[in-house]
Amino acid sequence: MSNLSQWQPWWLIIPAAGFGQRMGADQPKQYLTLDSRSVLEVTLSRFIGLPGLQGAVLALAPDDALAPALLANFKDFPLHYAVGGATRSASVRAALRTVQQHCLNDQTLVLVHDAARPCVRRADIEALLTGAFAAKDGALLATPVRDTLKQANTYHTVQATVPRAGVYHALTPQAFACGLLAHALDFAEQTGCALTDDSSAIELLGKAPQLVLGHADNIKITHPDDLPLARLILQAQGQWHPAQAPLVG
Numbered sequence: 464m465s466n467l468s469q470w471q472p473w474w475l476i477i478p479a480a481g482f483g484q485r486m487g488a489d490q491p492k493q494y495l496t497l498d499s500r501s502v503l504e505v506t507l508s509r510f511i512g513l514p515g516l517q518g519a520v521l522a523l524a525p526d527d528a529l530a531p532a533l534l535a536n537f538k539d540f541p542l543h544y545a546v547g548g549a550t551r552s553a554s555v556r557a558a559l560r561t562v563q564q565h566c567l568n569d570q571t572l573v574l575v576h577d578a579a580r581p582c583v584r585r586a587d588i589e590a591l592l593t594g595a596f597a598a599k600d601g602a603l604l605a606t607p608v609r610d611t612l613k614q615a616n617t618y619h620t621v622q623a624t625v626p627r628a629g630v631y632h633a634l635t636p637q638a639f640a641c642g643l644l645a646h647a648l649d650f651a652e653q654t655g656c657a658l659t660d661d662s663s664a665i666e667l668l669g670k671a672p673q674l675v676l677g678h679a680d681n682i683k684i685t686h687p688d689d690l691p692l693a694r695l696i697l698q699a700q701g702q703w704h705p706a707q708a709p710l711v712g
């Protein structure tokens with residue numbers, strides 16, 4: 464289905480319960496500022512106004528009281544909060560329980576997007592939604608690997624060059640039917656599999672999510688260098704509004 468106005472209802476989950484140790488900052492990375500706004504506000508604003516969006520659930524750290532105050536101005540769709548877990552997957556699973564309380568249809572599509580990815584393009588979210596509504600096992604944004612890949616050994620020297628043909632970086636958002644994702648995350652937890660994205664859980668069930676081409680500027684803010692890079696990307700995308708008041712949803 465490519466006509467945006469024909470999209471079925473869908474929900475958004477934003478895991479935001481991590482601290483981001485690798486940033487070395489004194490606060491979680493989603494609260495670092497990009498322009499006049501926090502990373503989290505910019506990320507959420509990317510989804511404002513998309514047809515079919517029923518509500519969003521943010522998974523927050525148990526002691527996080529900042530997000531509800533910060534996001535009080537987002538009024539375009541209901542915002543809910545869930546207490547995140549010790550891992551990203553546990554946080555997504557907790558948020559999914561909140562979605563399931565509001566939406567009883569297991570087939571409803573849920574998009575999961577990292578709080579730390581504020582530069583995702585609106586057109587890429589639309590492409591992902593279009594792909595996911597047409598796919599059997601869900602879909603994820605991805606970009607082809609560009610650089611040559613090296614496998615390191617324990618001495619930090621090259622053990623092998625890894626063929627890069629057909630290899631992709633998995634980005635977010637990733638979109639799956641609500642019931643399938645819940646089952647997949649439960650299965651991964653029972654089998655003790657550590658996951659770094661949601662597609663991996665679906666793959667564990669023997670399913671094959673659709674890769675939808677996204678753009679490499681959809682970076683995940685991970686290291687200190689990524690914050691100025693994200694500012695440059697937003698500037699290049701025409702999304703840089705330093706004088707603007709916080710965006711009201």
Ligand code: C5P
Pocket residue numbers: 477478479480481482483522547548549550551552554555577578579683685
């Ligand atoms: O640590 P990483 O960069 O992979 O985190 C990706 C996203 O998952 C971030 O938005 C982070 O806040 C979230 N996360 C979470 N709960 C955790 C760990 C990470 O919601 N326990």
